[in-house]
Amino acid sequence: MELYIDTANLDEIREAHDLGVLDGVTTNPSLIAKEGIDYGKRLAEICEIVRGPVSAEVIALEYDAMVKEGKMRAEIADNIVVKLPVTVDGLKACKALSDEGIRTNMTLCFQSMQAMMVAKAGAYLVSPFIGRLDDISQDGTELISQIRTIYDNYGFATKILAASIRHPKHMLECALIGADVATVPMNVIKQLMQHPLTDNGLKKFLEDYNKAFA
Numbered sequence: 001m002e003l004y005i006d007t008a009n010l011d012e013i014r015e016a017h018d019l020g021v022l023d024g025v026t027t028n029p030s031l032i033a034k035e036g037i038d039y040g041k042r043l044a045e046i047c048e049i050v051r052g053p054v055s056a057e058v059i060a061l062e063y064d065a066m067v068k069e070g071k072m073r074a075e076i077a078d079n080i081v082v083k084l085p086v087t088v089d090g091l092k093a094c095k096a097l098s099d100e101g102i103r104t105n106m107t108l109c110f111q112s113m114q115a116m117m118v119a120k121a122g123a124y125l126v127s128p129f130i131g132r133l134d135d136i137s138q139d140g141t142e143l144i145s146q147i148r149t150i151y152d153n154y155g156f157a158t159k160i161l162a163a164s165i166r167h168p169k170h171m172l173e174c175a176l177i178g179a180d181v182a183t184v185p186m187n188v189i190k191q192l193m194q195h196p197l198t199d200n201g202l203k204k205f206l207e208d209y210n211k212a213f214a
């Protein structure tokens, strides 16, 4: 399973990169707004740190403008993946950019038919948002499971990127279902390595050792 970090913060990206297990980065307009920095400049900085796919979301909502903005973002670096919403215009833009060899990440996916349509249009990634579905009492991981079945039924090559991950259990469920990628905030990446028995065990080992030899 590939691991992306979901942030536009350079310190977090460097920290995750230094762990040695980071495959890519996703950003979105809210994450960029939090940083208060020019989007293009920040994307260039991220692409210098991480050589894997870096998702750059378009702000435009209409087809022509989406394609234009997507092409502009794709020129920043060869690892940029253009992120588009799963709207009708987004679908058309996905097809146009994919036909030109520009990779796309289709975002804000909340139902499996959106995922099937963007796969037909040649999307590189589809981003089902599981945490936001859970927030409204729907089953986010069930959506991942449905998309996995549909993609396997028809041999679609689009990668399932589990997004809006809130905790390690989301990651576990996505890994068991067979999501190709998960994009995760830094606090959850750290939680993936935590267990109280690990901490307690380590403490006891050191106490025993120090008692015997200190």
Ligand code: E4P
Binding pocket: 006, 026, 027, 028, 107, 127, 129, 131, 132, 163, 164, 165, 183
């Ligand atoms: C994915 O690309 C999105 O940036 C992200 O996962 C959204 O997560 P949120 O629901 O925690 O904002």
